[in-house]
Structure formats: C-alpha cells, structure tokens
Amino acid sequence: MSESKWLGLATKRLDLSKGGTGSPKMEYLMVAVLGLIIALSLGFTLWGVFFGDSSGPAGGMEGDIHFQCTACSNEFTKSGEEMEKIMPTALMPEMGLLQVDCPKCGKKESCLMQTKCPNCGKYYLSDMMVANAKAFDEAKAAARAEGKDPSTVMPVFPAAGEQPKDVCKHCGTDRVQWYIDYYKKRRG
Ligand SMILES: [Zn+2]
Numbered sequence: 001m002s003e004s005k006w007l008g009l010a011t012k013r014l015d016l017s018k019g020g021t022g023s024p025k026m027e028y029l030m031v032a033v034l035g036l037i038i039a040l041s042l043g044f045t046l047w048g049v050f051f052g053d054s055s056g057p058a059g060g061m062e063g064d065i066h067f068q069c070t071a072c073s074n075e076f077t078k079s080g081e082e083m084e085k086i087m088p089t090a091l092m093p094e095m096g097l098l099q100v101d102c103p104k105c106g107k108k109e110s111c112l113m114q115t116k117c118p119n120c121g122k123y124y125l126s127d128m129m130v131a132n133a134k135a136f137d138e139a140k141a142a143a144r145a146e147g148k149d150p151s152t153v154m155p156v157f158p159a160a161g162e163q164p165k166d167v168c169k170h171c172g173t174d175r176v177q178w179y180i181d182y183y184k185k186r187r188g
C-alpha cells in the first residue's frame with residue numbers, strides 16, 4: 001500500500017545518510033518519526049498525487065500542490081505533473097520538505113508546501129514546516145561549509161516540545177491533534 005511505499009522511500013534515504021548519526025536505536029526512532037511526519041505533514045496531498053489513493057481524511061486530493069514563499073509570501077500552485085518532475089531532485093520530499101524556487105522574487109528554495117487544514121479546508125504555511133525547513137537549511141549550509149554533498153544531509157528537527165505547533169492560520173485548528181482525534185474516532 002501507499003504507506004509502505006512512503007516508508008520505503010524514507011528508510012532508503014536513511015541508508016544514504018548513514019555514517020553520521022549511527023546508533024540503531026536512533027535510526028529506529030527516526031523511522032518512527034518519519035512515518036508520523038509523512039502521514040501528518042503531507043496532509044495526504046502528495047500521497048493522492050503520486051499514488052492515486054484518495055482514502056485520506058478530508059479528501060484533500062486536488063491535483064495542485066500549494067506553495068508559499070518564506071521571503072515574499074507569494075502563494076502559488078504547482079500541478080501534479082510539474083511535481084513529478086521536481087520530486088526526484090527535491091530534497092527530502094518524503095518529509096514534506098519540498099523546497100522550490102520562488103517564481104515571483106526569484107529566491108532559491110524559499111518556497112515551502114502549504115498545509116491544508118483538515119477542519120476548514122483552507123491552505124496555510126505552517127510554523128512547524130517553516131521551523132523544520134530552517135533547521136534543514138542550517139544543516140545543509142553546515143554540510144556545504146565542510147565540503148560535503150548537502151543532498152545527503154539529514155535534517156535535525158527541533159526537539160519534541162520545542163517544535164512550533166501546526167495550527168491553522170484561518171481557524172486555529174491544531175492539525176496534529178485533529179488527526180489523532182480523527183483516527184481515534186475511526187478505530188472506534
Ligand atoms: Zn518569493
């Protein structure tokens with residue numbers, strides 16, 4: 001199923017980056033965290049685009065992916081077709097950290113994927129995504145400074161509890177909590 005494909009991609013990426021972080025316990029933790037991030041952060045949008053699986057909550061399966069520039073706040077969309085071209089070269093697409101160039105202000109990798117609120121259905125740029133991207137940018141810059149290939153860098157996310165909440169800018173819904181409640185209800 002789709003989920004195992006995503007986990008496969010994620011673990012493959014972990015293998016690529018082996019050498020740095022190391023301990024089996026850490027890797028197990030990362031895989032668990034990855035699974036959660038994949039399911040929650042992508043909001044099932046990419047899932048629908050790439051695997052045609054429309055079983056996600058709130059039916060968030062429109063073909064277009066919404067982006068927002070962190071430099072100039074420009075909002076724009078890319079079609080599933082465009083995304084298929086971007087995906088192989090994008091850094092960490094498995095983690096929802098798609099960073100694309102801004103078509104308006106021209107800044108490189110400044111645009112992040114917007115999140116679709118499962119409650120009100122509107123799109124917003126989540127503080128969590130911005131914080132994760134910032135941490136990732138710093139890790140990449142550090143790798144470049146050491147002469148390493150930045151595409152092999154693992155992002156170091158802010159520690160649990162220090163991470164900003166993923167809250168809808170329009171209606172104030174805490175998205176992670178929303179999904180937890182959703183699956184609790186589903187299980188019965
Ligand atoms: Zn811009």
Ligand SMILES: [Zn+2]
Pocket residue numbers: 117118119120121122168169170171172173
């Ligand atoms: Zn909302």
